[in-house]
Amino acid sequence: MTGASPPSPVVPAIECDVRAGKINLQEFIAKCPANCKETTQPVYGTGVFASMSSVCNAAIHSGVITNSGGKVIVRKTAGQASYKGSFSNGIRSLSLPKWRESFVVEVGKPKKGAVYPSTLDYTASKPTSVKTGSKAASAASPATTAPEPITTAAPEPTSAAATTTPPTTPTTTAPPATATTVKPRAAVHKVRDAGESGESGDSSCSLWLSGGLGVINGPCLAGSAQSNASLRPSGFVVQEQDSLPRALEPISQGDPSMSYILNTSCIPSLSFFPVFQPRSREKMSVCLCNVSVDCKVDIAFLMDGSWSIGKRRFKIQKDFLTEVSQIINVGVAGPMMGIIQYGDDAVTEFSLKAYASSRDLKPAIDKIIQKGGLSNVGKALSFVNKHYFSDANGNRGGAPNVAVVLVDGWPTDRVEEASRLARESGINIFFVTIEGPDDDEKQNVVEANFVEKAVCRTNGFFSLPVSSWFGLRKAVQPLVKRVCDTDRLVCSKTCLNANDIAFVIDGSSSVGTGNFRTVLQFVANITREFEISDTDTRVGAVQYTYEQRLEFAFGQHNTKAELLNAIKRINYWSGGTSTGAAITYAAEQLFSKSKPNKRKIMIVITDGRSYDDVRAPALAVQRKGVIAYSIGIAWAAQDELEYIATDPDKDHSFFVDEFDSLYKFVPKITHSICQEFNSQPRN
Numbered sequence: 001m002t003g004a005s006p007p008s009p010v011v012p013a014i015e016c017d018v019r020a021g022k023i024n025l026q027e028f029i030a031k032c033p034a035n036c037k038e039t040t041q042p043v044y045g046t047g048v049f050a051s052m053s054s055v056c057n058a059a060i061h062s063g064v065i066t067n068s069g070g071k072v073i074v075r076k077t078a079g080q081a082s083y084k085g086s087f088s089n090g091i092r093s094l095s096l097p098k099w100r101e102s103f104v105v106e107v108g109k110p111k112k113g114a115v116y117p118s119t120l121d122y123t124a125s126k127p128t129s130v131k132t133g134s135k136a137a138s139a140a141s142p143a144t145t146a147p148e149p150i151t152t153a154a155p156e157p158t159s160a161a162a163t164t165t166p167p168t169t170p171t172t173t174a175p176p177a178t179a180t181t182v183k184p185r186a187a188v189h190k191v192r193d194a195g196e197s198g199e200s201g202d203s204s205c206s207l208w209l210s211g212g213l214g215v216i217n218g219p220c221l222a223g224s225a226q227s228n229a230s231l232r233p234s235g236f237v238v239q240e241q242d243s244l245p246r247a248l249e250p251i252s253q254g255d256p257s258m259s260y261i262l263n264t265s266c267i268p269s270l271s272f273f274p275v276f277q278p279r280s281r282e283k284m285s286v287c288l289c290n291v292s293v294d295c296k297v298d299i300a301f302l303m304d305g306s307w308s309i310g311k312r313r314f315k316i317q318k319d320f321l322t323e324v325s326q327i328i329n330v331g332v333a334g335p336m337m338g339i340i341q342y343g344d345d346a347v348t349e350f351s352l353k354a355y356a357s358s359r360d361l362k363p364a365i366d367k368i369i370q371k372g373g374l375s376n377v378g379k380a381l382s383f384v385n386k387h388y389f390s391d392a393n394g395n396r397g398g399a400p401n402v403a404v405v406l407v408d409g410w411p412t413d414r415v416e417e418a419s420r421l422a423r424e425s426g427i428n429i430f431f432v433t434i435e436g437p438d439d440d441e442k443q444n445v446v447e448a449n450f451v452e453k454a455v456c457r458t459n460g461f462f463s464l465p466v467s468s469w470f471g472l473r474k475a476v477q478p479l480v481k482r483v484c485d486t487d488r489l490v491c492s493k494t495c496l497n498a499n500d501i502a503f504v505i506d507g508s509s510s511v512g513t514g515n516f517r518t519v520l521q522f523v524a525n526i527t528r529e530f531e532i533s534d535t536d537t538r539v540g541a542v543q544y545t546y547e548q549r550l551e552f553a554f555g556q557h558n559t560k561a562e563l564l565n566a567i568k569r570i571n572y573w574s575g576g577t578s579t580g581a582a583i584t585y586a587a588e589q590l591f592s593k594s595k596p597n598k599r600k601i602m603i604v605i606t607d608g609r610s611y612d613d614v615r616a617p618a619l620a621v622q623r624k625g626v627i628a629y630s631i632g633i634a635w636a637a638q639d640e641l642e643y644i645a646t647d648p649d650k651d652h653s654f655f656v657d658e659f660d661s662l663y664k665f666v667p668k669i670t671h672s673i674c675q676e677f678n679s680q681p682r683n
Contacts, residue, residue, distance in 0.1 A: 010118040011071055011108070014055060017041050020103040021051030024123045026076045029108050029116040032056035034069040042333065043093040045083030050099035051076070059105045061091040071108025073116075076101060082353065084391070085398060087533055087558060095396040096332045097353030295328055295335045295484035298352050298395055300388055302405045303368075305341040306375040309408045313434075313469045314370045317406060320472050325361040327480050332356060335484070336394060339365065342380035343373025348387075353394025377411035378418040381429070381454070385422040398535075400492040402483050404430045405454070408469075410437050410445045419454035424678050428456045428491040430483065432475060434466045456491035493597070495674035496529065497536035500554050500598040502590045504582050506606040507543040507573035510635065515659040516572040519605055522631075522662040524567045526603070529670045532560040538598070539563055540590040544582035545575025546611070550589050579610035579640070583617040591626055600626040601673060604644050607659075609637040618644045627676065628652065629669060633659055651676075 011029055016036035023030075032055070041054035049058045059065045059072040067090070080102055085095035110116060301324075303317055321339065328335045336356075339349040349368050355361045384403050389395045403422065410433070419429055431451045437444065447453065455462035461482060464475050482488070503523050507516065523541070530537040534555055541551040551570050557563040586602060594600050602621065622628055630644040632655040645652035651672050654665045 009110075009116070011116075012118060012120050014120070016054060016056050018055055019052055020049070020055050020058075020074055020076065021101060022123050023055075023074075024121040025117060027074065027116070028120060029071060029073050029110060030055065030120065031071050031108070032059060032065060032069045035067060036060060036069070037067045037090050043091055044085070044096040044099070044332065045080075045102070046086040046088070046093055048077065048080060048083070048102050048104055049093070050080075050083050050096050051101040051103055052099065053093075053103075055103075055105070057091050058093075058103075061086075061088050061093050062105050063089055064105045064107050073106045073108050073110065074103050075106070076103050078102060082394075085396060087398075092398065094332060094398070095394070097336075097356055097394050295480075295486075296333070296399045297335050297402050297483060297486065297489070298389065298399045299328075299335055299337045299402045299404060299483060300352070300384055301337070301339045302346070302377070302380050302384065302403060303339060303341050303349075304375055304406050304408045305343045305371040305373065306408065306412075307343075307372045308375065309370070311370065313408065316469050316472055318365050318368060320406075320476065322362050322365045323473065323476050324480060325365065326358045327476065328358070328484070330355065330358045330361055336396070336399070337361060338388070338393070339368070340380060340384060340388065341368065341371055342376060342383075343371045344376055344379075345373070346376075346380040346383035347371065348393075351388075351393040352396075374412040375407060375409070376413045377405055377407055377450075377454075378413040378415040381405070381415060381418040381422050385418065385425050385427060389425075389427065400486055400489040401425075401427045402430065402489065403427050404432060404479065404483065406432045406434065408434055409441075411450055412446060414447045415450050416447065416453040420678075423456060423491050424494060424674075426492050426494045426497070428462070428483075428489045429454055430462045430464070430479070431455050432464045432466060432472075432479065434469050434472055436465055456489070461488060494531075495677035497531040498597070498599055498677070499530065499537045499601050499673070500591070500594040501527075501530070501537060501539050501601045501603065502554075502586050503539070503541045504579075504586050504602060504604040505541060505543045505551075505570075506577060506579070506608070507549075507575065508545050508577040508608065509574045510577070510608050511572075511574075513572050515607075515633075518659045518662060520567055520570055522605070522666070524564050525663060525666045526669060527563055527567065528560070529666070532558070532563055534558045538595075540586075541567070541570065542582060542586045542589065543570060543573055544578060544585070545573050546578050546581075547575065548578075548582050548585035548589075549573065550585075554590060554593060554595075577606065577608050577610050578612045579604065579606055579644070580612040580614040580617045583614065583621055583644070587617075587621045587624065587626070591621065591624065599677065600624075601629070602626050603629045603631065603669070605631045605633070606636050606640075607633040608635045610640060614640050615643040622646055627673075629672075630654070631662070631665060632656075633662070 011031045014030045014032060016033060016039040018030075036054070036056040037060055039054075039057075041057050043053045043057045043061050044050040045053065045058075047062065055072060055074055056065070056069070059070075060067060064070075064072055079098070079100040081098055083094075083096040083099065083102075085093045087093075301321055303321065305314070309317070325337055328337070330337050336352040338352040338354065340346050341349050350364055355364055381403065387393075389401045391397075395401065422429060431454060433451060442448070451463050451465075452458045464479055464482075466472050466475050486492075503526075505519060505523065511519070527539055530539075532539065538554040538558075539552075540554045540556070543549050543551055552566050557566045583602070583604065591600050591602075618628060628644055628646045630641040630653045632638070632641045632653075634657060636655065638655065641653045641655065642649045654668065656662060656664070
């Protein structure tokens, strides 16, 4: 009698949002559910992932499972200095400068003899210890003390830790103008674990008060039913009837003797909330809401360190940068910020990846020492373009590059050429000019209209003139709104990443198998010159004889490697030559599905005269905004090549006697595409 087979091991199921770092095991197996891709849970890294990543989406990104779910083996590894983002299998992973722990994933088939736990040990959230006076207490305690600087009613508790519900008790303090003390009040709201919130990008909006100074951390969400405050635009005065939304609670962050958190939601358009220090009557402006929710940009600030600025104004400039850094809420899921100081030359104060939070940036900015010299902005922009936005410095690739130039008066060198090269590299240049030249001083300016020659566009969006250094702070909010408006950061689009390119390839009998492979190599060589992804340049291909065949559509292959393999796999067809019908077919099958913000480019490759008319189809497609290039080989008809090509013909129509000479036109075609792109009006 044969013995019964051992039972199959139990594989624990996890949800899409489970991060590797929350499971307290070095190696484990788990089963992911279906449709995790739709949850857009964040992933950081490629191949090796930061432990704050979703296990299931990391597995989809790596190709270990599909969106249908499946078993995954997870193995923890040491933390890395950097994690590179990429797009794979429908998942966009993000770059990360540094993280304490990593993991890799593999197919969930245990090796022979390997045994994995049937249950997963999750890391428990750490209780947040607090101090009330001199006594330590748990943040989850049902009652702690908190100051009440203005009139409010104590709301009902929402904490699961609270076992009793105190009645709503109105309490009153004197108006702010006469207040001399801050009254304590019991608070019963549970504080979120700070570590958990920081790692997962929690959506609560939190006001931190430390010795009277407060900063909002976390995304700001509108419309909380718990909010009782009368919130008004920046700069309002707190009236007697105004109330602070919900109760303040002690936490362990900041100054342990005076630290509170306000868990509520707030309105993103507000930025300053006047409060009173606990120990004095002095009114202070407190940062209320950050704007990092939709602000994923890589920002380099070029600060003026020239001697003309003086020590006092240099300090104002540092205060301005500090305030910006606190409002935008720096972090890997949002904006990253670096600073260059320029004088005679430019030096990097710190790179994009140097600091991963606004809290760390503040002391770093404070330590910057003025370097002196002239105001060589042109040199500084050249430095930024050549050296700053690199992978080594933390450039994430998927985030727009922004350079904000602060200049006292006017530059002491020329900026036009350096700015043009920077813009063509995809850098969005903003200028904040403080105390710019008046009419009498303009004769001293090295380059007239230097701002218009430098900025990304001349429509006023990219320039912020400030009449006085003492009014610089007023530019914080307008500048932050602009740099975070990614839809208007048009200089991120370059000639290499903003196209839909359709190759229309002659597959007629006169070409022959060997020459057809040469044509495909030519197509591949042009493709290599561009940045390929679903959000960058996309490529499609049509092969034609008497008939037409769609080889692949725009967006069908979203990495350069996939695209080059697809080009290599195109099979030679053989037949007649109907170029006109092929152009019409490309318009219907490819350009009708082109994205509105893409430049539409068609490259027609043919070796003979067409059996049908090419003029009417070519005019029709050009009227729809398609830029057409014609490449003729051997017996191609010159008049037809000119009909197909966009004017002027000399820039869009090319002819060679032999297929083997096609390679010569790769740089000419890419240069023509870029030259046209960069010559577009900048208004």
